[in-house]
Amino acid sequence: MKSFFKSLKEPITSVEQANALSKQAKTYFIIALAAAIVLVVLGNVIKDANGIFTVVALIPGLFAILCFYVVYIAKRAKKRVQNLTCDKCGARLGDPAHTESEEASRRMVINHSDNESTGTVYVKVNFACKCPHCGTEKIFQEELRSGSIKVSDYSVNNDLVSVDDLVKGYLAGTNVRI
Ligand SMILES: [Zn+2]
Numbered sequence: 001m002k003s004f005f006k007s008l009k010e011p012i013t014s015v016e017q018a019n020a021l022s023k024q025a026k027t028y029f030i031i032a033l034a035a036a037i038v039l040v041v042l043g044n045v046i047k048d049a050n051g052i053f054t055v056v057a058l059i060p061g062l063f064a065i066l067c068f069y070v071v072y073i074a075k076r077a078k079k080r081v082q083n084l085t086c087d088k089c090g091a092r093l094g095d096p097a098h099t100e101s102e103e104a105s106r107r108m109v110i111n112h113s114d115n116e117s118t119g120t121v122y123v124k125v126n127f128a129c130k131c132p133h134c135g136t137e138k139i140f141q142e143e144l145r146s147g148s149i150k151v152s153d154y155s156v157n158n159d160l161v162s163v164d165d166l167v168k169g170y171l172a173g174t175n176v177r178i
Pocket of ligand 1: 089090131132133134136
C-alpha cells in the first residue's frame with residue numbers, strides 16, 4: 001500500500017510502469033469496493049449502529065474512486081509513452097527541436113450548477129515528431145485539457161493554459177492535465 005502511494009508521485013516513463021500501476025490500482029479498487037459494500041450491508045443489518053458503518057464505508061469508497069482515477073491516469077500515460085516512441089527504432093521522441101505541433105480543433109464542455117457554470121476547454125493538437133536517431137517521422141493527434149472557465153453571478157475566472165504550454169507540458173510529461 002505504501003509503495004502504491006509512492007508510485008503515484010513518480011512520473012510514468014515506460015509502458016511496463018503504466019501497466020504495473022494500473023494492475024495495482026485495479027486490485028485495490030476491487031478490495032476497496034468490496035470493503036465499502038460489506039460495511040454498508042453491516043450498517044443495514046445492525047440497526048443499533050445508527051449509520052456509523054455507512055459513514056465508515058466512505059473511507060474505502062473514496063479510496064475506490066481514487067483507484068479508478070489512477071487506472072485512467074495510467075492509461076493516458078501509457079498512450080503518451082507509446083506516442084513518443086519511434087515505431088521503427090524504439091528511440092524516445094518529443095524533444096522540442098525535432099517536434100512540430102499545431103492546434104487542430106477545440107471544444108468546450110459546459111456544466112451548469114445552481115451557482116455557477118463551468119466550461120472545460122479541450123484542445124486537439126497535431127504532433128509531428130522526427131526521430132533523432134533514425135529520422136522517421138511520426139504523426140499523431142492528442143486531445144489535451146486546456147483548463148476551465150467558471151462563470152458565476154459575481155465573477156468570471158479561468159485557468160486556461162496556452163497551446164504552447166500544453167504542448168511543452170505534454171512533451172516533458174509534466175503538468176499534463178486530465
Ligand atoms: Zn527511430
